[in-house]
Amino acid sequence: MAASADMLSRRVTLANGMSMPQIQLGLYMMSGSEASRAVRWALAAGYRGFDSAQWYLNEREAGHAIRDYLASSSDTTGLVRGDVHFTSKLKTNSMSYDAVRASIAKSVDACGLGYIDLFLLHSPYGGREARLTSWRAVEDAVLDGQVRMAGVSNYGVRHIEELMGSGPRVLPVVNQIEVHPFNTQTAIREACAKHEIVVEAYAPLARAMRFKHPQVVALSRKYGCTPAQLMVRWSIQHGFVTLPKSATQDRLIANVDVGGFEIMQADMEAMDGLDEKLVTDWDPTDAP
DSSP, X not given: OOOOHHHHXXXXXXXXXXXXXXXXXXXXXXOHHHHHHHHHHHHHHTOOXXXXXXXXXXXXXXXXXXXXXXXXXXXXXXXXXXXXXXXXEESSOOSOHHHHHHHHHHHHXXXXXXXXXXXXXXXXXXXXXXXXXXXXXXHHHHHTTSEEEEEEESOOHHXXXXXXXXXXXXXXXXXXEEOBTTBOOHHHHHHHXXXXXXXXXXXXXXXXXXXXXXXXXXXXXXXXXXXXXXXXXXXHHXXXXXXXXXXXXXXXXXXXXXXXXXXXXXXXXXXXXXXXXOOXXXXXXXXX
């Protein structure tokens, strides 16, 4: 089974003029060995983006799997480091600039890729001073070449406005939040659009919690797809960068085989109407 190559090659252009793959493999809750295997399978299937974090404890294995794949396949694929997008995230915001810079450097060293494409503040926890100090450290990591792009994760509207109002030297290009038909995050999406911040959708499959919902079942039958494919397609049609996660080879391929259908506008609106504010894991978007 081969993944939909046209979908995996699609890229989203960011406000800074750079771009990233629209579909990336989420590595949340994967052990190091699981991440290593999944990354190799995904690269072979055509994935070019991977989402890790300090919290996930798999930066090293994921990064080394990317590096080893590039080294072993460059003669046949022509792929180079610049073709693969790697994201990581700061575990804990801190009022110590030096601690954050050291933490970023540790992640760069762990992945072994020379630099990290996108580095995010994983949450707004810690308060205003910790958020803005941590952001200043990420900015300097970008300016020094350790990181190519900077962004945030789990930022609510107030946190976005706080950051944008602080006069950042490097603008956040993404806000990675939980978003799917059962948690549409409209207000946060509107704030992101206002500031030209791309939404990255984590848990786009709602961790399979609503695969048996009658509307999902009916629309999956209508479009001849799986519930996972339906939800990935919904995410793509909204213009999100989407991060479906699977540690199973067949599923990580099947989940993104979504190039053969398009959800009609009426059905997109029906899926939007499924919003129930479902949080599948955590929701720091209202943190003080």
